Amino acid sequence: MHETDWGALAQLWLDRLADCSEPGPGVTRLPFTPEHRAALAVLTELMEHAGLAVRLDDAGTLIGRRDGPDGAPALLMGSHQDSVREGGAYDGIMGVVLPILALMKLNADGLKLPFPVEVLAFADEEGVRFPTALMGPRALAGTFDMAALNLRDRDGITLRKAMEDFGLNPSALPDLKRNPKQILGWIELHLEQGPVLETANQHIGIVTAICGIERHIVTLTGKATHAGTVPMEMRRDALVGAAELTLATEALARQTEGLLATVGALQVRPGVVNAVPGSVTLTLELRASEDTLRECAGTKLTIIARDIAERRALEIEIIRTYAQSATRCEPQMIARLTRAANGERNHHPLHLASGATHDTSAMASLCPVGMLFTTCRDGLSHHPDEHVTKAAMSSAIMTLTRFLTEFHSGSFSQI
Structure with missing residues (x-):
C-alpha cells in the first residue's frame, strides 16, 4: 500500500467512528453508553483486521495486543474514545486509529518486533459525563481513587452503576495495575488543538511536556x-x-x-x-x-x-x-520521536508543550511517556469543524512506523 493511501484509510475508519454518536452536530460519545458500545465494535473490527488480539478490561479500556517474545516488556500506544458534547471526529479517537494502522503497515511490510505492542482505547478522558476523568490510565498506573465510583452523572446514575450496566466489574479496578518492569513506555498521538503547527506549515510536532x-x-x-x-x-x-x-x-x-x-x-x-x-x-x-x-x-x-x-x-x-503538576515527556522518547518525524516533510519538527491535559499525564505515573501532535485546521478542537488532513495523518502513521522500526532495529531495547 502506498504511503499516501494510509491517510485515506484512516479517514474511512474515523468516518465510521464518527457515526457512533448521539444525534446532533459533531460527535457526542460519552463513556458507558450505546455510542461507546458502537465505537468499541468498530475499533474491535479494525484491531482484528490488523491482527491484534482484542479484549476489554474492567475500566472499559479496549486493548489490542500484538504479541512478541515471551516475557518481553510491552510498548503501549493509544488515546481515548470519548468526546465532548458536539465535539469533533479526531480528538482522542484518532490517537487510537493511527497506531493500529501503523501496526497494520508493519504487517504489510513483513516486519516483526522483538517486543509486544498494545493499542489502548480509554473510555473516559474528557470527564463530560462524570465529574472525574482518566480512569483507564489511572487504573493501569494504580492511582485511581475508588471513591470516584460514587460520583453521579446529570441523570443521577453513579459511575459504578454505569460500568456495571456496561458489563464491567468496577470492584476489580485495583487488579488492573500494571507492573512497570513489564512496560517499555507509552506513546500518545493527538491533534494539537492549537494553531502552532499549522502556522509553521508542519504536519507533526513533538510534545515536550503537558502543562x-x-x-x-x-x-x-x-x-x-x-x-x-x-x-x-x-x-x-x-x-x-x-x-x-x-x-x-x-x-x-x-x-x-x-x-x-x-x-x-x-x-x-x-x-x-x-x-x-x-x-x-x-x-x-x-x-x-x-x-x-x-x-x-x-x-x-x-x-x-x-x-x-x-x-x-x-x-x-x-x-x-x-x-x-506538569508532566515531562521522557527525553529519550522526545529524541527518538524527533528522529522518526525527521523522515517526513517536517525535516526539523517543532517541539512544543501541550496546554491541554491528556491520558499521557496519568500514564506518566506508570512508565516513560512521549507524545506526538498532528496539525489541525485553524487550530480548532472540541468543535464539529475539527479537522486533520489525510496528509497529516499519513505523516503521523509513517512517523509511528519508523519509531517502532527503530525499536526493531535494535538501536535500543528498553527506555
Missing part, C-alpha cells in the same frame, strides 16, 4: 452604590479592580515565556445598569510546562491582586481551588 495547571477564585468586594449620585473619586468599584487584575494577568503572561494565563469567568453583583458593582468574583487559571514558573506567576499575581485591592479600598479573598 501544569492551577486555578484560583478571587473575590473583590467594594461598595454597591447609586451610579448617578456617587462621584468617581469616592467609589469603591469592584469591577474596575477586577478589570485591572485581568489586564495585569494578561501583561504578566505576555512578558513571561511559557506562561498561559486566563481570567475566564466573572460574576458581578448586583449586576444592574445603574449601580456601581459592589462585588466581583473571578476565576484565574495559570498553565505552564514548568511548575516553578507557574507557581511563581501565582505568587506574583496574588501580590498584584492585593496591591490593587489596597489602592482601591477593596476587600479581597483569594482561594487556590486546583493544582496539577
Whole structure:
C-alpha cells in the first residue's frame, strides 16, 4: 500500500467512528453508553483486521495486543474514545486509529518486533459525563481513587452503576495495575488543538511536556452604590479592580515565556445598569510546562491582586481551588520521536508543550511517556469543524512506523 493511501484509510475508519454518536452536530460519545458500545465494535473490527488480539478490561479500556517474545516488556500506544458534547471526529479517537494502522503497515511490510505492542482505547478522558476523568490510565498506573465510583452523572446514575450496566466489574479496578518492569513506555498521538503547527506549515510536532495547571477564585468586594449620585473619586468599584487584575494577568503572561494565563469567568453583583458593582468574583487559571514558573506567576499575581485591592479600598479573598503538576515527556522518547518525524516533510519538527491535559499525564505515573501532535485546521478542537488532513495523518502513521522500526532495529531495547 502506498504511503499516501494510509491517510485515506484512516479517514474511512474515523468516518465510521464518527457515526457512533448521539444525534446532533459533531460527535457526542460519552463513556458507558450505546455510542461507546458502537465505537468499541468498530475499533474491535479494525484491531482484528490488523491482527491484534482484542479484549476489554474492567475500566472499559479496549486493548489490542500484538504479541512478541515471551516475557518481553510491552510498548503501549493509544488515546481515548470519548468526546465532548458536539465535539469533533479526531480528538482522542484518532490517537487510537493511527497506531493500529501503523501496526497494520508493519504487517504489510513483513516486519516483526522483538517486543509486544498494545493499542489502548480509554473510555473516559474528557470527564463530560462524570465529574472525574482518566480512569483507564489511572487504573493501569494504580492511582485511581475508588471513591470516584460514587460520583453521579446529570441523570443521577453513579459511575459504578454505569460500568456495571456496561458489563464491567468496577470492584476489580485495583487488579488492573500494571507492573512497570513489564512496560517499555507509552506513546500518545493527538491533534494539537492549537494553531502552532499549522502556522509553521508542519504536519507533526513533538510534545515536550503537558502543562501544569492551577486555578484560583478571587473575590473583590467594594461598595454597591447609586451610579448617578456617587462621584468617581469616592467609589469603591469592584469591577474596575477586577478589570485591572485581568489586564495585569494578561501583561504578566505576555512578558513571561511559557506562561498561559486566563481570567475566564466573572460574576458581578448586583449586576444592574445603574449601580456601581459592589462585588466581583473571578476565576484565574495559570498553565505552564514548568511548575516553578507557574507557581511563581501565582505568587506574583496574588501580590498584584492585593496591591490593587489596597489602592482601591477593596476587600479581597483569594482561594487556590486546583493544582496539577506538569508532566515531562521522557527525553529519550522526545529524541527518538524527533528522529522518526525527521523522515517526513517536517525535516526539523517543532517541539512544543501541550496546554491541554491528556491520558499521557496519568500514564506518566506508570512508565516513560512521549507524545506526538498532528496539525489541525485553524487550530480548532472540541468543535464539529475539527479537522486533520489525510496528509497529516499519513505523516503521523509513517512517523509511528519508523519509531517502532527503530525499536526493531535494535538501536535500543528498553527506555
